Amino acid sequence: MKKCWDEDPLKRPSSEEVLDIIKNWIFLSENKKIEDINEELKSDIMEFINAPIEHNNLIVNSHPKACYTSHLLDFTSKELNEILKGFQESPDNLQQNPILQNEELAKEESTLQIQITNLQSEKQALDGKLAEQLKQISQLNQEKNNLQDKLIQTIIQELKSQQDQFKNQLNQFQIDHRQVEEENLKLEKIAETYYQSSQNEL
Numbered sequence: 001m002k003k004c005w006d007e008d009p010l011k012r013p014s015s016e017e018v019l020d021i022i023k024n025w026i027f028l029s030e031n032k033k034i035e036d037i038n039e040e041l042k043s044d045i046m047e048f049i050n051a052p053i054e055h056n057n058l059i060v061n062s063h064p065k066a067c068y069t070s071h072l073l074d075f076t077s078k079e080l081n082e083i084l085k086g087f088q089e090s091p092d093n094l095q096q097n098p099i100l101q102n103e104e105l106a107k108e109e110s111t112l113q114i115q116i117t118n119l120q121s122e123k124q125a126l127d128g129k130l131a132e133q134l135k136q137i138s139q140l141n142q143e144k145n146n147l148q149d150k151l152i153q154t155i156i157q158e159l160k161s162q163q164d165q166f167k168n169q170l171n172q173f174q175i176d177h178r179q180v181e182e183e184n185l186k187l188e189k190i191a192e193t194y195y196q197s198s199q200n201e202l
Helices: 015-026 039-049 078-089 091-201
Strands: none
16 A cells, blocks of 8 residues: 555556455455465555545655655545455455355256256167167068068979979870880881781782
8 A cells, every 4th residue: 555655656556556456355266265365465455444535644754845746646435445344344255256156166067967967868768769779670680581581481392393393294294205105116016017917918
């Protein structure tokens, strides 16, 4: 705080530095607890809270003949002091942000867990359907193989039956052929006998 009220403007911290300091006061890092704040920082916070709102009455010793072109500025505001007082009265507020973050993370984790459970259920249902489809495909393939086997057996039986019929027909043809030959031989003998008889009568 004394640096902010330094009579030499070049020694005063920039607005960015002041903002970083205030952020360090209000917001704690994830791995830092309230108990870790040292006494010097607590003293600075209290000094800042107790600073006058309208203007600062810091007494600066100056030379009576010195000429100054700058004046002390009011670096505090009523709203900021009220905020800081609220944090001072309720130290738990300093941990509110990490707590809210933990609650949000817990909610997100719960939501993700529900989604994971739903996805696992859907996967199990799909696995069940896939297993049923594979079973049906296996049954169809088995039926197809059985039908093919039956068809092949039927064709083989038909071919055997036809082969047997052809054999029987061939045997019958050979028998008929022998009978015809025998009949021809008989007729030839009869004709020869008749011819010889005719020659003898002449």
